[in-house]
Amino acid sequence: MTYAVPSMGDSSQPTPSCPADSGHFRVHRSFDAFVTNGLAGVVRVLMLLHSRRYAVTNLRIDVREGVVESRVSCSVSVTPAQNALLLEQLRRIPVVVSAYNV
Numbered sequence: 001m002t003y004a005v006p007s008m009g010d011s012s013q014p015t016p017s018c019p020a021d022s023g024h025f026r027v028h029r030s031f032d033a034f035v036t037n038g039l040a041g042v043v044r045v046l047m048l049l050h051s052r053r054y055a056v057t058n059l060r061i062d063v064r065e066g067v068v069e070s071r072v073s074c075s076v077s078v079t080p081a082q083n084a085l086l087l088e089q090l091r092r093i094p095v096v097v098s099a100y101n102v
Helices: 038-051 080-092
Strands: 027-035 055-062 070-078 096-101
Touching: 027 038, 027 080, 038 070, 038 080, 038 096, 070 080, 080 096
Parallel strands: none
Antiparallel strands: 027 070, 027 096, 055 070
C-alpha cells in the first residue's frame, strides 16, 4: 500500500493512494478450476497464481489416476475486478475445462 506524503507544514493524516482503498476492498473469494492433463494441468494453474502474485489463502488439489479431469480448489484475497480477471485468465489456459466462483 502506498501513501501520499504530506508536506512538512501539513499535520493531516496520509491519504491512501491505493485503488483498493477507494471502495474496492479485498475479499476472500473461492473458486474451482477443472483441468485436463493430470498433474501437468494443475501445475499450469499454480504457475498462473504464482506468476501473477495472487494472495492464495487456501489451496486444495484433487488428482486421481484414471480420471479425465483434476480439480483445483483455491481461495484468494482479491478485489472484485481482480476476481473477474483471475477467472478470465484461468479460462484462457488450454487445459482448463471450466473455472468458476463457489
